[in-house]
Amino acid sequence: MPADRTTPPRFFTRLFERFCKQNLYDELQGDLEEEFYLNLEEFGIARARKLYRREVLKMLRPSVVKKIRNQPTYYNHTAMFRNYSIVAFRNLSRNRLFSAINIIGLAISMAVGLIAITFVSEIYSYDNFHDNRDRLFRVVSNLHRTNGNVTEYATASVFAGNRLANDFAGFEAVAPLTKGFRGEMRKGESSIAIQGIYANNDFFKVLSFQLLAGNSGSALTEPNSVILTETAAQKLFDRSDVVGEIIEWKDQTPYKITGVLKDPPSNSHLKFDAIASLKTLEEKNISTVTDFGVIWASHVYVLLPENYDLQQIQTNLDKLAEEENPKLKYWQLSLGLERFDDIFPSTGKANQFSTVMPKEKVTSIVVLALIVLFSACFNYTNLSLARSLKRSKEIGVRKVVGAGKTHLFLQFIIEAILVAVIAVIISYGLFQLIKPEFLALDFYIQRTTTLDLQPINYLYFFLFAVAIGILAGLFPSLLMTRFKPVNILKGVSVKTSKGVGLRKVLVGIQFALSMGFATLVTMTYKQYKYALNFDLGFTTENILNVEVQSNTPEVLKSQFQAVPEVAGVSSASIMPSTGNSMSNFVKYKNPLDSVTAYTMDIGPDYLTNMGHQLLAGPGFEKEGTGDRAIVNELFLKEIGINKSSEAIGEQISFYNKTWMITGVVKDFHYGTIKNELEPFIFTMGRQDHYYLNVKLKTNDITATMNRLESAWKEVDNVHPFEARFYDDWLQDTYSDMNASLKTFGLLSGVAICISILGLLGMAVYNAESRLKELAIRKVLGATLSSLMLLLSRSFMGIFILSACVAIPLAYYIYEETIVSTAVYKINIGFWELASGALLIVAVALLTISSQTMKAARSNPAESLRNE
Numbered sequence: 001m002p003a004d005r006t007t008p009p010r011f012f013t014r015l016f017e018r019f020c021k022q023n024l025y026d027e028l029q030g031d032l033e034e035e036f037y038l039n040l041e042e043f044g045i046a047r048a049r050k051l052y053r054r055e056v057l058k059m060l061r062p063s064v065v066k067k068i069r070n071q072p073t074y075y076n077h078t079a080m081f082r083n084y085s086i087v088a089f090r091n092l093s094r095n096r097l098f099s100a101i102n103i104i105g106l107a108i109s110m111a112v113g114l115i116a117i118t119f120v121s122e123i124y125s126y127d128n129f130h131d132n133r134d135r136l137f138r139v140v141s142n143l144h145r146t147n148g149n150v151t152e153y154a155t156a157s158v159f160a161g162n163r164l165a166n167d168f169a170g171f172e173a174v175a176p177l178t179k180g181f182r183g184e185m186r187k188g189e190s191s192i193a194i195q196g197i198y199a200n201n202d203f204f205k206v207l208s209f210q211l212l213a214g215n216s217g218s219a220l221t222e223p224n225s226v227i228l229t230e231t232a233a234q235k236l237f238d239r240s241d242v243v244g245e246i247i248e249w250k251d252q253t254p255y256k257i258t259g260v261l262k263d264p265p266s267n268s269h270l271k272f273d274a275i276a277s278l279k280t281l282e283e284k285n286i287s288t289v290t291d292f293g294v295i296w297a298s299h300v301y302v303l304l305p306e307n308y309d310l311q312q313i314q315t316n317l318d319k320l321a322e323e324e325n326p327k328l329k330y331w332q333l334s335l336g337l338e339r340f341d342d343i344f345p346s347t348g349k350a351n352q353f354s355t356v357m358p359k360e361k362v363t364s365i366v367v368l369a370l371i372v373l374f375s376a377c378f379n380y381t382n383l384s385l386a387r388s389l390k391r392s393k394e395i396g397v398r399k400v401v402g403a404g405k406t407h408l409f410l411q412f413i414i415e416a417i418l419v420a421v422i423a424v425i426i427s428y429g430l431f432q433l434i435k436p437e438f439l440a441l442d443f444y445i446q447r448t449t450t451l452d453l454q455p456i457n458y459l460y461f462f463l464f465a466v467a468i469g470i471l472a473g474l475f476p477s478l479l480m481t482r483f484k485p486v487n488i489l490k491g492v493s494v495k496t497s498k499g500v501g502l503r504k505v506l507v508g509i510q511f512a513l514s515m516g517f518a519t520l521v522t523m524t525y526k527q528y529k530y531a532l533n534f535d536l537g538f539t540t541e542n543i544l545n546v547e548v549q550s551n552t553p554e555v556l557k558s559q560f561q562a563v564p565e566v567a568g569v570s571s572a573s574i575m576p577s578t579g580n581s582m583s584n585f586v587k588y589k590n591p592l593d594s595v596t597a598y599t600m601d602i603g604p605d606y607l608t609n610m611g612h613q614l615l616a617g618p619g620f621e622k623e624g625t626g627d628r629a630i631v632n633e634l635f636l637k638e639i640g641i642n643k644s645s646e647a648i649g650e651q652i653s654f655y656n657k658t659w660m661i662t663g664v665v666k667d668f669h670y671g672t673i674k675n676e677l678e679p680f681i682f683t684m685g686r687q688d689h690y691y692l693n694v695k696l697k698t699n700d701i702t703a704t705m706n707r708l709e710s711a712w713k714e715v716d717n718v719h720p721f722e723a724r725f726y727d728d729w730l731q732d733t734y735s736d737m738n739a740s741l742k743t744f745g746l747l748s749g750v751a752i753c754i755s756i757l758g759l760l761g762m763a764v765y766n767a768e769s770r771l772k773e774l775a776i777r778k779v780l781g782a783t784l785s786s787l788m789l790l791l792s793r794s795f796m797g798i799f800i801l802s803a804c805v806a807i808p809l810a811y812y813i814y815e816e817t818i819v820s821t822a823v824y825k826i827n828i829g830f831w832e833l834a835s836g837a838l839l840i841v842a843v844a845l846l847t848i849s850s851q852t853m854k855a856a857r858s859n860p861a862e863s864l865r866n867e
Helices: 010-019 022-043 045-058 073-094 096-123 158-167 230-237 279-284 310-327 359-386 392-400 405-439 443-448 455-481 502-532 553-561 633-639 701-715 726-733 735-769 771-779 784-818 830-856 860-864
Strands: 136-145 150-153 173-187 190-199 211-213 225-229 246-248 254-261 274-277 298-303 331-339 543-547 566-572 583-586 595-601 614-616 628-632 651-654 657-665 680-683 691-696 723-725
Touching: 010 022, 010 045, 022 045, 073 096, 073 405, 096 359, 096 405, 096 455, 096 735, 136 158, 158 173, 158 298, 158 310, 173 230, 173 274, 190 230, 225 230, 230 254, 274 279, 310 331, 359 405, 359 455, 359 502, 359 735, 392 405, 405 443, 405 455, 405 735, 502 726, 502 735, 502 784, 502 830, 543 701, 543 726, 553 566, 553 691, 553 701, 583 651, 595 633, 628 633, 633 657, 633 680, 657 680, 691 701, 723 726, 726 735, 735 784, 735 830, 771 784, 784 830
Parallel strands: 190 274, 225 254, 595 680, 628 657
Antiparallel strands: 136 150, 136 298, 136 331, 173 190, 173 246, 173 298, 211 254, 225 274, 246 254, 543 691, 543 723, 566 691, 583 595, 614 657, 628 680, 651 657
């Protein structure tokens, strides 16, 4: 039946009855009802009920509210918590060995957890300084090729951005920008090298970068205007008040400084030294801003209105693509929107603005950290269960004197949290030790992560310690609170199904993790060394690759050749076998048939300097080498030529030219171990050369490098001397494998330490609990070796079972992650699979033996004197 609306609100009437003093209730309730009916006649039911509720709430004052009967309970809880903490400290100090094992085991694993927490919090803090972040999007492109392949790009053309801003509704602001504003910037005698972008004034409407000087609404209006970051201004002028100054760009074009920008934060995926006016490019009418299909280095950011309609906006994007795609010859484009929150970390789109952390890498680091943490929690659980019998009398006494399950549960949980808090303090020191190693782990982490701690991180660390304490102590606490005083003297045993002890299951999981990581380390290390020592078919030893930057290769070449330790210098457009590649369709005699071949432009001395074997033809002479090509053996097979000598003088077509074959080289590996041998063509004079290959012959690398740097400065005083040995480039090529090796190595070490610590605790417990049995066996004539076999026998089955699980799983992970895309692999044999597991078993047996020997060598009279 519905409530009578002409009576006071029932809920507030009952509420007043509950909290009002009994001796005041009748009088005050009568006054409230009388006032309610007066208000009902004057104001109506809605206002009367509202005023009634207000008056009831006004009665919540000390003179009216009942006294709380059991007020001292709060203080009892405080005293109880203090008592639990004191008992926890006493238990830790009384059992120093077990406490140390638990704390050290947790501290080692929690250091990995602190790394993961700091890493994840930093990664997900990217771009959080932008206003209206929930309305920020990036326009992205899908490139559809004629063969059906689709590639996702993080880019979109400047042309598309301008059309969206001018011809389509639904956008509050659109900010197209493009890279390419890079090179040398001069002011008098001072000069700096910068990396910048082109943008328009809407850049500041969409993105929240702070302009320290200048007008954000007009700073990028005129062509040849530029905004410098604060750091760039300081480097060029030694001051930041530079608005109005004129500077020279690399081609002596004057630019006017119209603003100074605060440096982009470290957690911004957009990083630059300067912003030039996009109008500069628009006046030149170049394809970067006029062609819908030029998407390679341009990005379009949009700010949507508050009540935006994504479906309508997507319809506009589709309409734009439909209008412009007929102008494209070789592919078609479709456009879409990507939320700003999804840019960093990324799901793998091509042509990101800068290095972006892949989401799968973040996930893998978190998962691996959780595995290690669970291993440490298992360790705590295992040792707590092992000690449960020793604590049974304590539990029994507490229950007899009135302690309930909740009180006991809280005591054990507080003890576990205390252990975790002590461990996290120690782990902070370990975190600082392993932080540099983590930052050097791979390319993505080096470019995007600093692991600098923020105040919020310390709160995360404390909450993390509490969570680990609860997780580690939950099962032992639940188990021990179930002990019945009547059964305590009979002993307590916890079993899983089929009689397998829970403690053995936990030990088995720990050792399976340790063996699995150790096996992964062994196989990954051998594959990594195999990749570094792989025979590429050309020379990389003592080859120093120097980045030409904006200089003329021939000028640098003549300078370096004057250095006595230089045995040869050549130039090339790219470095083969480091993951970079260029390819084209090559036609021979049949214009309807083509061969896909990789290409590379080189200087005349390249083949000799790099040790390539020329099988036929004169190769490239220094004069008259235009439109000539040198091919490899596999290319000849693809076009049907059997002998190298028969290819000389033949004509092939690619890059819209006809080329004459003037040489044949022996097959070599242009790609990495992930690639098969491919048809290949060397060209000369087709494109810029970005690297010099300097062959060194020296016993003093430091002195030679100093001479080379001096020779560089004779040509270029602005750009730094950037040079690395070819072998170092190859190491970077396989940095993902090296990162996996370091990761598995670190986790293997952590897992092994935790499992061995846990085993040490179990061995100590077994030896102590069976001390009298060992004494009796020794009195009856048992030898030391037989006693050691007795105590270690129960663990051998665990080790064998752990190995049977860990080794196949490690091999599967190795095949699916480390070498899933590799063509050339090592042969996996017995030692690659078993060496890690055998090493761990050997260390485990030594650990067990140390405690067994200690127990076996004790005096039997001391152990049996009370029997």
